[in-house]
Amino acid sequence: MSDIFDPSFLRKDKDLQGLFLTLLKGGLHKQARDSVGMLAAHYVRQRTKDALASAKEPVLSDKNQQNIELLRKQGFAVIDPIFEKQDIISIESFVANLKVHFGSVGFDESGRKGEMHVSELPPNIRFAHYQSTDICNCPAIYKAVHNEQLISTAAKYLGAPPTISSVASWWSFPSTLPVGGMQMFHHDRGDFRSCNLFVYLTDVSEVTGPHSFVTGTHEFDVLYPLAMKRFGGNSDTFQKFWRWMEVHRKSDDDISLFFKDSEIKIFTGPKGTSFLEDTRGLHKATVPISGPRLAFEIVFTVWPKFEFDGLVGLGKQSSLPREHLEFKTDSQSISPLVRYATRLMYN
Numbered sequence: 001m002s003d004i005f006d007p008s009f010l011r012k013d014k015d016l017q018g019l020f021l022t023l024l025k026g027g028l029h030k031q032a033r034d035s036v037g038m039l040a041a042h043y044v045r046q047r048t049k050d051a052l053a054s055a056k057e058p059v060l061s062d063k064n065q066q067n068i069e070l071l072r073k074q075g076f077a078v079i080d081p082i083f084e085k086q087d088i089i090s091i092e093s094f095v096a097n098l099k100v101h102f103g104s105v106g107f108d109e110s111g112r113k114g115e116m117h118v119s120e121l122p123p124n125i126r127f128a129h130y131q132s133t134d135i136c137n138c139p140a141i142y143k144a145v146h147n148e149q150l151i152s153t154a155a156k157y158l159g160a161p162p163t164i165s166s167v168a169s170w171w172s173f174p175s176t177l178p179v180g181g182m183q184m185f186h187h188d189r190g191d192f193r194s195c196n197l198f199v200y201l202t203d204v205s206e207v208t209g210p211h212s213f214v215t216g217t218h219e220f221d222v223l224y225p226l227a228m229k230r231f232g233g234n235s236d237t238f239q240k241f242w243r244w245m246e247v248h249r250k251s252d253d254d255i256s257l258f259f260k261d262s263e264i265k266i267f268t269g270p271k272g273t274s275f276l277e278d279t280r281g282l283h284k285a286t287v288p289i290s291g292p293r294l295a296f297e298i299v300f301t302v303w304p305k306f307e308f309d310g311l312v313g314l315g316k317q318s319s320l321p322r323e324h325l326e327f328k329t330d331s332q333s334i335s336p337l338v339r340y341a342t343r344l345m346y347n
């Protein structure tokens, strides 16, 4: 038990992290959360300024500049495929030997939990994840995590050198279990400011579990004018809307009370389809009807992500030493920005 009479009480990491997480995961409303995000970006920019001073800023391609504009305006941008065809083939054969785990990361699979090869999964499982540590050993994934244009795009969008807080890959399967967790529209509260890369590793159609996003819901300054125009005439509805926005998970019916179908972006496309998204906006994993979907994701945050029970990154493990990887890396020539961004994953 902590000694509340000790001068160090509330001044140690655990309490400061606790306060941070309380503000992030429900203590503040959207406008305030977004403002803290801007302040956090400013703080990180200042804190990293000297160490990254020698870093030559890569020139962003015109396309990536446009992607940043789209992200700002709509909350997402479909980008050129991050992986070459050959990369995808190599990822497929890499993961073919790996185990997946299910029921352990916030998705209730009716109390079931386990780790096994994907072909051996019990019926009716909704999601199965590869271990981050496993997939970070895949050369094509290493390359994507170290993609300097991508990291710089995230940096420009977030307003700070980003931290890659998660590298993940998971299957979603057709299932008759009730819709739950990330299958419902929700907003992520992993950080006050963040941006995700999604890549499909299988062909994704309307019936194989496309990712969906409600345009313009990511940022208070974008959503406010829209809400004002739509509900501003009625202060009760306006208030109701903002209170509803704070609810973590929402049904499709609820979404259609406030948004038009045309505002819901459904991402379909062949394997390799890549998009950036600000998951502070409302999004969901549609339940697949006729076949599974394999997705890959990199999460860029301003603050390195942690949870109430500790640090996250490569699960509960520390980052992978680059020199112990089973393939040759460019570890000598990594730019300071890339080294900073990837530090939770590789050292």
Ligand SMILES: O=C(O)CCC(=O)C(=O)O
Pocket (backbone or CB within 6 Å): 172, 182, 188, 210, 211, 212, 279, 283, 284, 285, 286, 295, 297
């Ligand atoms: O699987 C999906 O499409 C949704 C994923 C999601 O909610 C997330 O990564 O934050």
Ligand SMILES: [Fe+2]
Pocket (backbone or CB within 6 Å): 182, 186, 187, 188, 279, 283
């Ligand atoms: Fe999410």
